[in-house]
Amino acid sequence: MAIGGGVLAAGFGATALGLGLGGAVSAIAGLQIGAVACGVFVIPSVILLGLGIARINLANTFKRFCGIIGPRSVVNVSELAQRSRLSVPKARAALDRMLRRGWFREGRLDASEECLMVTDEAYEQYQHARALLAEQRRTQAIEAKTKAALQAAEEKRRAEAGVTAKAQEVLDRGNAYLSAIRESNAAIPGAEITAKIDQIELVVQSIFERAQEHPEVIGDLTRLMDYYLPTTVKLLDAYEDLDAQPVQTDNIRESKRQIEDTLDTLSVAFEKLLDSVFRDTAWDVSTDISVLHTVLAQEGLTENPFEKSSDTPTLTLHP
Incomplete structure (x- = not known):
């Protein structure tokens, strides 16, 4: 792509330039039209050249990444960026293009796109660890909610008491x-x-x-x-x-x-x-x-100490 684009761009460009100069000197309309037509084909040729150069650069970056990864199955994107002298966003964008093209046949990025796993086994381990972490977080959330509920109940009990x-x-x-x-x-x-x-x-x-x-x-x-x-x-x-x-x-x-x-x-x-x-x-x-x-x-339900007993003798006066 780079070679073809370069040859076509150079050829169409030179032809357009020659026809344009000839048309300007001779004032022949056909030469001028030919120059314009050749000039139109220069644009896609340059685009083809740029795409080819971009792929070459991406392939060179891929080779550097492979050298950095070596026998490992997991590597941090920040390490690839640092050792390749790229920014992290550029390294991540390059990895996205490589993965879409299938250059890492079993490669995947984690959910945060901070870690590259180049084998299915590594990805399965990541998925398992992620599931365990999610379960742990759910358990912690339940425990925290339970603790908060118990604490609230205790505070309520203390407040009521x-x-x-x-x-x-x-x-x-x-x-x-x-x-x-x-x-x-x-x-x-x-x-x-x-x-x-x-x-x-x-x-x-x-x-x-x-x-x-x-x-x-x-x-x-x-x-x-x-x-x-x-x-x-x-x-x-x-x-x-x-x-x-x-x-x-x-x-x-x-x-x-x-x-x-x-x-x-x-x-x-x-x-x-x-x-x-x-x-x-x-x-x-x-x-x-x-x-x-x-x-x-007062209700007469108990003995009143001021009342006389029925057994108390009474004094009778006779005339």
């Missing part, structure tokens, strides 16, 4: 302290100390269960959270460390005794705190009972 984010943070901290107390209890031997820790654990757990059901009492737990529980955990850690010493000296035994006495004090304090968080409930119960007794008495 009146548990704010700040209150939940307090409850989470409290549960962390309870876990630390349980771990120390499991690590410290001895029935007496274990009973003390069990009592503290039971009372503290009851406090947080009450706070979970009635978030309005969480504001009364500031001292518990900021001092009492951290101190309790610290004392238990110290007791655990002292009890693990192979030699129990007088100072170690005295320190352990002081910690045990302090646990008794803390247990009493925690019980009083538990009693205080039930104060409103106890007041409501007492009020309800008092009102109930009053209403029953």
Whole structure:
């Protein structure tokens, strides 16, 4: 195509030029018409020349690509462009033309046109990996949607229960302290100390269960959270460390005794705190009972203490 186009373009061009000069000199109309006709055939000849040169360049690019790919079955388009000194868009356009012409007989580009696969096996592996990735994304989407739904349900439950984010943070901290107390209890031997820790654990757990059901009492737990529980955990850690010493000296035994006495004090304090968080409930119960007794008495359904018993003797006056 390039040679034929070049020969025809040169021939028609030279002929048109000669006829044109001759017609201009001799003023012969036939020469001028012949020049115009030859000039018309120059245009397709030049087009044919350009197409041939473009195919030659494409074939040379194809040879360079094959040299770069070598024995590999997969290669990045950016690598082909870089090593061929082409821009990525030009390299991609060249690959499109090569694939349309079937020069890579099993060649295919991936969906993003960033990777060339030159064998059917490589393309099948790509399709399988793509299917796995799609399934993974679907699974992740379902998990994300499920997680969002569960979170929304939990937030709704907390909102209905009146548990704010700040209150939940307090409850989470409290549960962390309870876990630390349980771990120390499991690590410290001895029935007496274990009973003390069990009592503290039971009372503290009851406090947080009450706070979970009635978030309005969480504001009364500031001292518990900021001092009492951290101190309790610290004392238990110290007791655990002292009890693990192979030699129990007088100072170690005295320190352990002081910690045990302090646990008794803390247990009493925690019980009083538990009693205080039930104060409103106890007041409501007492009020309800008092009102109930009053209403029953008014309805004559209970014994009125101001009424006389039927067995009470009466005084009769005679004239």
